[in-house]
Amino acid sequence: MLLGLLFGLAGMGSSSAAIALPLIGDEFGIGVGGATWTISLYTLMLAVTTAVYGRVSDLVGVRIPLLVGIGLMTGGALVAALAPTYSVLLVARLLQGAGAAAVPTLGVAVLSARYAGPMRGLALGRLAATAAAISCLGPLVGGVVEHAFGWRAVMALPILGALVLPLIWRALTGEGTGASLDVIGAVMVAATAAGLVLLVQSPSTGGLVALLGTLLIVFGAPAVVWWVRRRPHGFLPMSVVRNPVVVSSAVAASAIPAAWFALLIGVPAVLVAEGWETWQVGLLLVPSAVVALFVPRFAGPLIDRVGPAASIAAAAVGASLALLLAALGTRLVSPPLLGLVVVVVTVIFGMAQPALSVAVGDAVRGEERGVALGVATLFFMVGGSVGSAFVGGLGDVVGIPLSLVALAVLPLLGAGVMVPQVRRSRVLA
Structure with a gap:
C-alpha cells in the first residue's frame, strides 16, 4: 500500500499537471498543444530511465537508486513550481520524470522479490x-490546489513523495551484484525512445522536430541493435530482449498507458x-479513483485464472474500445460518457500493469528480474508518452476526437501481438 501510494504520487506528476495545461499555455503564450510537452517530456524521461533504475537495483540494491530517484523527483517538482520561463519548466519536468521513474520499477522489483x-x-x-487511485485523484487535487494557489503549486505536489520514503526504508534491500552499468547502451535507448515521442508530437511543433525525431529513430534503432550484440550483458541484456514473453508482453501492454495518458x-x-x-473536471474523475481501489479484488485472481497473456490481450482490446468511446464523448462534449x-x-490499467509484471517476472531468472521489469516498464511508459504526444501533437492539428480514433489502432495491434503467446499458454495448460 505504501509503495502504491508512492507510485501514485509519482503518477500524480502527470495527472495533476494535466489539469493545469490550459493555464500553463496561457501563462507562457504557447497554447495547450505546446503545454503538452510538459507531460510528454515527463513521461518520456519516466520511460527511458526506468530500465536504468532496474539495472542499477540489480547491481547495488533498491535503497540507493530509490533515494536518488525521490531526490530528483522532489527537486524537479520544486524547480518546476518556481520556473521563470517555459524552457526552465521543461528542464525541471525532465528531471522530475527521471526521478519518478525509480518508483514503478523498484516498487515492482520489491514486491516480486517478496512474493x-x-x-x-x-x-x-x-x-x-493504489497507484491508479492516487493518480485518478490527481486531477481533483490539482484542480483544487490550482483554484486556491495557482498552477505552480500543482507542479510541487510530487514533493509529498519524500514523506513516504522513511516509512518503507526498512523493507528495501541494500545489496546487489556489484557489476557495472552500461551507460552507452542507456543513452542509445533513451535517444531512440525520444525520437519516437518527438515524431508523434511533431504535428503541433513543426518540421524541425519531425526531422529530429526521424533521425533519432533511423540512426538510433540500428545502433541499439548493434550495441546489444556487442554487449550481450549490457543495458539491454541479450537474454531479455530475445525473450519473446518479455518483448511481446511489454509491446502489447504499452497501449494501455497510451490510452490512459491520452485521456488525461x-x-x-x-x-x-x-x-x-x-x-x-477533477470531481468528474473521482469515481475512477474509487473504482481503482476495488480492482485488486478481481485483477489478481483473474490473472491467476486466465494467465497474464490473455489478461494483457483483453486489456488491449478494451483500451481500443474505450478510446473510440472517448472520441465520441469529446466530439459530443458529454461529461457522463467521458x-x-x-x-x-x-480498470483496464489496474489489470494490465500487474499482468505485465507477472508475465515478465515468471519469464526470466531471478538475477535478471530487475532489469527485465525495467525494460518492460520502459515500453509501458513509452506508450504513455506516445499517448500524450498523440493528443497534444496530432490533436492540435485534426482535433482531439480524431486523434483518439487514430490512437485506438495501437491497442488492437498490441492485442494481435499477444495472440501467439495466448495460444502457447493454452497449449501448455
Missing part, C-alpha cells in the same frame, strides 16, 4: 490499484475549453 505465485499477482494488483490530456482540455473549472470511459480505462 511468489498467486500472492505475487495479488500484491502487484494492489500496488497498481484530452478530457480536461475539452471540458476546460467548454468553461469547466479545473476542480470540476467520466465512464476514464473509469473503464482505470
Whole structure:
C-alpha cells in the first residue's frame, strides 16, 4: 500500500499537471498543444530511465537508486513550481520524470522479490490499484490546489513523495551484484525512445522536430541493435530482449498507458475549453479513483485464472474500445460518457500493469528480474508518452476526437501481438 501510494504520487506528476495545461499555455503564450510537452517530456524521461533504475537495483540494491530517484523527483517538482520561463519548466519536468521513474520499477522489483505465485499477482494488483487511485485523484487535487494557489503549486505536489520514503526504508534491500552499468547502451535507448515521442508530437511543433525525431529513430534503432550484440550483458541484456514473453508482453501492454495518458490530456482540455473549472473536471474523475481501489479484488485472481497473456490481450482490446468511446464523448462534449470511459480505462490499467509484471517476472531468472521489469516498464511508459504526444501533437492539428480514433489502432495491434503467446499458454495448460 505504501509503495502504491508512492507510485501514485509519482503518477500524480502527470495527472495533476494535466489539469493545469490550459493555464500553463496561457501563462507562457504557447497554447495547450505546446503545454503538452510538459507531460510528454515527463513521461518520456519516466520511460527511458526506468530500465536504468532496474539495472542499477540489480547491481547495488533498491535503497540507493530509490533515494536518488525521490531526490530528483522532489527537486524537479520544486524547480518546476518556481520556473521563470517555459524552457526552465521543461528542464525541471525532465528531471522530475527521471526521478519518478525509480518508483514503478523498484516498487515492482520489491514486491516480486517478496512474493511468489498467486500472492505475487495479488500484491502487484494492489500496488497498481493504489497507484491508479492516487493518480485518478490527481486531477481533483490539482484542480483544487490550482483554484486556491495557482498552477505552480500543482507542479510541487510530487514533493509529498519524500514523506513516504522513511516509512518503507526498512523493507528495501541494500545489496546487489556489484557489476557495472552500461551507460552507452542507456543513452542509445533513451535517444531512440525520444525520437519516437518527438515524431508523434511533431504535428503541433513543426518540421524541425519531425526531422529530429526521424533521425533519432533511423540512426538510433540500428545502433541499439548493434550495441546489444556487442554487449550481450549490457543495458539491454541479450537474454531479455530475445525473450519473446518479455518483448511481446511489454509491446502489447504499452497501449494501455497510451490510452490512459491520452485521456488525461484530452478530457480536461475539452471540458476546460467548454468553461469547466479545473476542480470540476477533477470531481468528474473521482469515481475512477474509487473504482481503482476495488480492482485488486478481481485483477489478481483473474490473472491467476486466465494467465497474464490473455489478461494483457483483453486489456488491449478494451483500451481500443474505450478510446473510440472517448472520441465520441469529446466530439459530443458529454461529461457522463467521458467520466465512464476514464473509469473503464482505470480498470483496464489496474489489470494490465500487474499482468505485465507477472508475465515478465515468471519469464526470466531471478538475477535478471530487475532489469527485465525495467525494460518492460520502459515500453509501458513509452506508450504513455506516445499517448500524450498523440493528443497534444496530432490533436492540435485534426482535433482531439480524431486523434483518439487514430490512437485506438495501437491497442488492437498490441492485442494481435499477444495472440501467439495466448495460444502457447493454452497449449501448455
